[in-house]
Amino acid sequence: MHKVRTIGLVLTLILSLGISACSSKTVETKQPAENAVAEKPEISKEQGVLEISTVRAQDPYLKFDEGESFDKNAVYDAYEKDTGVKIKNQWVVDGTVDGPQFQEKLKMAITTNDIPDLFPATPAQVQQLIEADMIQDLTSVYDQYASDETKEFMQKDGGIQMKSGTFDGKLMAIPQTGNPFSPQLVWVRSDWMKKLNLPEPKTMQDLMNIMEAFATKDPGGTGKSYGLALNKKFDEGALGLVGFMNGYHAYLNQWMEDGQGGLMNSDIQPEMKEALRGLQELFKKGLIDPEFAVKDMQKESELIFSNKIGVLYGAEWTPAHLAQAAVKDGKVVQEWSVYRLPSIDNTEASTQIELGTSSYYVVSKKAEHPEALIKLLNQWIAVDNHPTPEQKVYEYGNGLKEKGNNYWLLSPVMAFNLSSNNGEVLPKAIETKDQSLAVTKDQKTRYDRAMKYVNGEDITMWWEYLISGPNGAVSNIPYLKEHNLFHQNKFYGAPTPTMVEKREILNRKRDEIFMKIIMNQVSIDEFDKFVTEWKKLGGDDITKEVNEWYAKIK
Structure with a gap:
């Protein structure tokens, strides 16, 4: 069951190929035998079926089998049969959970205290619900009903995501977990480097030399x-x-450590000024498209696809995007290599990451059976990580086969892997052609796709080889973990009062001045004025509030 993230037009490609663009769902826990069956709950006659209401968004990529709907479908039936939990929809709207229709309707439900038993909430909504005393403390329910596998699974990031759902020592929200260890990497046209006899980039200066050579020597032969x-x-x-x-x-x-036991905002630090200075220098040299400020990712990508740019920064799924032009007529026409982030000095570069989740499951104070949430969570984790053949119903529906319906989206509770060992496993498995090394469902799928490229069976699987193969994107992750080169945001609480009021204005001012500096419309010294203004317009108040939160959770 692959988590879908919207990333422009590349989403269609990713969905059709069945990959997870931005989050890996590889299991780190010890796996049961292949024929293991998820532990069935004991449903006593006295207890009977637990009915729980929820609200849903009908994702555009969810397609129902004939005769089925949100109110009656194979997935809901399977949950009732296997867990004793009957899911009822209080309402369903078109779109996605983070889309405007769902959020507006949920906002109204919270305002009128007409919430269902179980529903997903943002960090800000969780805080609002706690203050209004509308949701339950799940501490004892989780302790009693969560399986050992669930408890182990939910701690795979060191417990930070679970801690983010804990307020004053009470577990008020269960995070929809995700893998935070998704690095930024730099991607370079290796065929152009070879053509121009350029060394691989080891430092930021090396990379800038490559950029300048690509821009001035025009290895793509486009004229610009x-x-x-x-x-x-x-x-x-x-x-x-x-x-x-x-x-x-x-x-x-x-928000990062300030060296004095508190937190400070990263946007206003001296290092940011130097990064902007570096970008301004690139712009002045003509190494950046002068129209980038009005182009989205897909529009700017047209320059990459048409052989006019050969360097970009991107996440591990970037090859799925590049494949739109890199593979044509059965041939690889653009060759790319991936590298860890080069540093401007002798200190290795860290890649910034976030908490890994931004959605939480909460239970209404009025709900009679809060344990239903935990039972659904147990089942999702068990089935998603080691399904039996019969349990493919949760992913594909009653047909038990992939047909592009994305039936997994029907599950009202989801938890994705908080870590991944793909970087240790897949490059070695693909290099040695040892299929036995691929243990998890995700690893097996990726191995099979990459080997189709290696064996010449399907050249379009080039993108998977560049993600999972030797020297591919994921091969860099073990090094980053081993050398502690993931820079995680230290603030994961609900938005503070001043954030709610002022953050949008501050971010807009930040983006405006950063863009002007990069495009050489103003002096780099305008950054210092921005810092002063940021502090006066609410930044200092936000910093104070963040540190009050930090003092409580340390």
Whole structure:
């Protein structure tokens, strides 16, 4: 069951190929035997079936089998049969959970205290619900009903995501977990490096030399080339600014340790000024598309696809995006290599990451059976990580076979793996052609796809080889973990009062001045004025509130 994330037009490609673009769902726990059956709950006659209401968004990628709907479907039937939990929908809207229709209807339900028994909530909504005394403390329910496998699974990130759902020592929300260890990497046209006899980038200066060579020597033969692909959205998963900034030890929109026991905002640190200075220099040299500020990821990618840019920063799924042009007519026409982030100095670059989740499951104070949430969670974790053949109903429906319906989206409770050992397993398995090394469902799928490329059976699987193969994207993750090169945001609480009021204004001012500096419309010294203004316009108040929160959770 692969978690779908919207990333522009590349989503269609990723869905059709069945990959998980932004989160790996590989199991780190010891796996039961292949024919293991998820532990069935004891449903006593006295207890009977537990009925629990929820609210749903009908994702556009969910398609129902004939005769089925949100109110009656194979997945809901399976949960009732296997866990004793009957799921009822209080309402269903079109779109996604984070889409405007769902959020507006949920906002109204919270305002009128007409919430269902179980539903997903944002961090801000969790805080609002706690303050209104509308949701239950799940501490004892979780302790009593969570399986040993669930308790182990939910702690795989060291317990940070579970801690983020805990308020004043009470577990008020269960996180929809995800793998936070998704690095930014730098991708370079290796065929162009070979053509121009350029060494692989080991430092930021090496990478800048490559950018300049690509822009001035035009290895794509287009008549006009640039050095670095950027788009208007700074934090985009591919073609964004984050990876470049991290190379200067600058981090976008994070809270980091201040060296005095507190936290400080990353956007206003001296390292950010130097990163902006570096980008401004690239722009002045003509190494950045002068129109990048008005282009989204797909529009800017047209320059990559048409051989005008050969360097970009992006997440591990980037090859799935590049495949739109890299593979044509049965041939690989663009060759790419991936590298860890080069650093501007002798200190290795860390790649910034977030908590790994932004959605939580909560239970209404009025719900009679809060344990139903935990039973659904147990079943999802068991089935998603070691399904029996019969349990494929949770992924594919009654047909038990993939047909593009995305039936897994029907599950009202989900938890995705908090860590992955793909980087240790897949490159070695693919290099040695040892299928036995691939243990989890995700590893087996990725191994099979990559080997189709290796064996010449399906050249379009090039993208999977570049993700999972030797020297592929995931091969860099073990090194990053071993050397502690993941820079995690230290603030994971609900938005503070001043954040709610001022953050949007502050971020808009930040983006405006950063863009002007990069495009050389203002002096780099405007950064210092921005810092002063940021503090006066609410930044200092937010910093105080963040540190009050930090003092409580340490």
